[in-house]
Amino acid sequence: SYVVTQPPSVSVAPGKTARITCGGNNIGRRSVHWYLQKPGQAPVVVIYYDSDRPSGIPERFSGSNSGNTATLTITRVEAGDEADYYCQVWDSSSGHRVFGTGTKVTVL
């Protein structure tokens, strides 16, 4: 099964830029979705198909995907962005919808 890896944690100061990576073999050839999850809540999609943003998600959230790494970028980070972030890809060979290992974003 396809494996995607994320750094366990990312720390960022308010107002700065956070970059969360999602690594996988030739992940640039796959579409990646990103979710954030706050404690006690269900996940919410923040980026889909690599770089599309659902309505209601701030423009501060953006995504890119190339080579072996997909990246979720959060600019002008706010305290409210503190959450766990997960990437997700589709393994077409198995039909599996694979989640990354998750990254905890801490706002300093």
Place this chain on the structure above:
Amino acid sequence: EVQLVESGGGLVQPGGSLRLSCAASGFTFSDYEMNWVRQAPGKGLEWLSYISSSGSTIYYADSVKGRFTISRDNAKNSLYVQMNSLRAEDTAVYYCVREVNILATTMGPFDYWGQGTLVTVSS
């Protein structure tokens, strides 16, 4: 308003069985692919199973294949998962999740999630 409401969780002994249900409302259930996702305490998200809108296509994660069975009843707007041979490591919050198929060539994002139901496997 789209709503997904899971039920059926609880405490079960190792080796036991449990059936989770998910009641969907606020959208045409039969038009959407659905999934089950779980999250063990303090752990990350784990995709478990997918079912197509008609129920004709089903996939399982390796961790539950042969033990869990996903199904749906479009007439009742309901999604189910039958869980057998439960183990301690199956202890988790189980989410019912809608997948929106925007592009026909690849999976869509999970756009709506239920609040989850807790399954605890313990003696």
